Amino acid sequence: MSKVTGEPTLEGIDDYNTLKGEKKKIVWAVIIAGLIIGSAYVIASKVFTNAEDNLPVQESIKSIPVK
Template identity: 65%
Template sequence: MQDNEPTLSSIEDYNTLKGSKKRIVWAVIISGLIIGSIFVAAKMMYGDVNDSLPVSESIGKVPVK
């Protein structure tokens, strides 16, 4: 029975990528880093919530059907 699952030793095909395939891999990595840094910057700028409403009630029993 042939096992088609990749192993760590067989996933070395990045070194054999040429041309546009290698550029696409780098473009995906760089775009992921850029999008992640945008989210981190937005979280740092707008992360504080100053207008939250305090809730003093607690749920005693949740009705279950």
């Protein structure tokens, strides 16, 4: 079988294993911050969204008045 060379592999990327020290900490901090912010958003949307507070609207707009 022939190997497909059109798609890059992780080993072929130049900086695959070169994240060290401060760069690695920054990458992990961004990932963790994204997870925390996303989790806070999901929790807030579950807590503050109440379907019982919504009023059903029965009317529809048939024409838009123009001056």
